[in-house]
Amino acid sequence: MRLDTPTLFLMTVVVTFMVGVLFLLSWSQDRTSRPLAIWGIAHIIGAVASALLCLRGSIPNPLSIGAANALMLAAYGLIWSGVRAFEGRAPSYRLAVSGGLLWLLACLVPQFYASLPARIALASSIAGLFCALCAREILRGRPEPLASRWSAIILMSLYAGLYWIRVPLAVFVPSMPAARIPESPWIAILCFAGVLFTVAIAFVLIAMTKERAELQQRLAAETDSLTGLANRRAFVRRTQRQLAGGQPVALLLFDLDHFKAVNDTYGHAVGDGALVAFSHLAGALLPPDAVLGRLGGEEFACTLSGCGAGEAARIAERVRHAVAGVSVAAYPRLRIGVSVGVAATSPGETTAFDDLMRRADAALYAAKRAGRGRVVVADPSPHRLAA
Structure with missing residues (x-):
């Protein structure tokens, strides 16, 4: 069965929203795990951004282009902040939203806003950077025997590569008219790949959180509560x-x-x-x-x-x-x-x-x-x- 681009966009919205709800439900069962809440909010924002992108042509361009991409980049920044919190570092919300703010400032430049390759290059560079930063944070994280850690590093690195490869493609591959962009098979491939990465990364992040909770419980069961030594x-x-x-x-x-x-x-x-x-x-x-x-x-x-x-x-x-x-x-x-x-x-x-x-x-x-x-x-x- 061949899925068209609008269907894939709709699937992206639904899946991203459901992943966000899943993170928030997991957080409601363990309110001490702040990263789950951050990741949940990030995916909800990502779902809103995907919905605005879906409505391209039906709503004003400042919403479907400017606001949608700004929200999407802020969502990636929040995911990075959640990873920092998971690894015991202070989440940086200002840097998390800086990508979206940079995008909005760039959109104020008429030459940039009118250039589709320039927009793709900037958005892909920022999104890929946040994914790479996530992989880096996990790589240099706490010395814990978490089996899912390397899976998260590989997935985040691949996702960064998927975004960064769009930069030379946007610059050197001739672009088609804006009206025919939804017909491009590359858009369908990128949407489908994005959905797969979203689900896979969410699964790995939740698995890492569960592994840490189980590890802490096991350590608590093996540790003397007064001295902190082995019982x-x-x-x-x-x-x-x-x-x-x-x-x-x-x-x-x-x-x-x-x-x-x-x-x-x-x-x-x-x-x-x-x-x-x-x-x-x-x-x-x-x-x-x-x-x-x-x-x-x-x-x-x-x-x-x-x-x-x-x-x-x-x-x-x-x-x-x-x-x-x-x-x-x-x-x-x-x-x-x-x-x-x-x-x-x-x-x-x-x-x-x-x-x-x-x-x-x-x-x-x-x-x-x-x-x-x-x-x-x-x-x-x-x-x-x-x-």
Whole structure:
């Protein structure tokens, strides 16, 4: 079936409007996602612009040419602003509408307004620029494992290329009379391609938003709400992944000494502050690839991949010494200490997480029994301990 240009224009209006409504409905379910609202408004404006373009010849040219293209370029600018908001940057609404304002100013020049190639070249250049800027913003966006990110970059880049290729075509290909433009097969092809890109890009943007929401939910389920560290479940899973790698793995168990007394004497707010302070201090002193988590209460754990028992003990002693030196001006008598149990696997040794945890826990118990505030290393043999 062969679709004529008016039908394709009408389809563009309907599809763009429906996409805008879809974005706004998605935003109504998650009012914290501002990009969805921006993209929805942008597509509604784009639908209005497409409707004005459809009415070319039935309404005054200042509306079907001037206002329609200005609104369309503003819509592309808003999509770019929405992408910036999605990537955590401030949306720039002034720059978003600058393309439309530039178009309106150019239309005030009689020579430009009378030249169809000039109008096509300018509008295509601005629209393509906003699409390219969208691709750039997504490319340099947040370091998140979003599967749809590269799809969005490719689609936006292709859409920019589709617009920019119109510039040399408008300049070097002989133009037909304005009355016969709707009959051109190129207009039908561009309309159809525009509809496809609109739907595809909308689908990818919504997919990226959904992926981020799911990622944030997953991270929240794996993160200790007080300290921001991995919770017990996440820590166990990451450690099991390290143990499966075949490299030596050292496990450090930290337990804040006399923590119940801190809560009883200074209150739970101060106790929570001590937990947060320890998590920040330990995180700063541990190697960058260390996995640090809170197992519950005042107990923390850390795994070091490729690290032997001796090196792990030195790292644990550095953390213990730093914690012992912490002082709070508001509470001069408050002192925080930590006991540490260390257990490590040997190169090529296959050890289950529960076995390694049991050895480290026994070492921690030995540290507390010996007077607290010290580091004890579990002997490679699960039946002997070395202090």
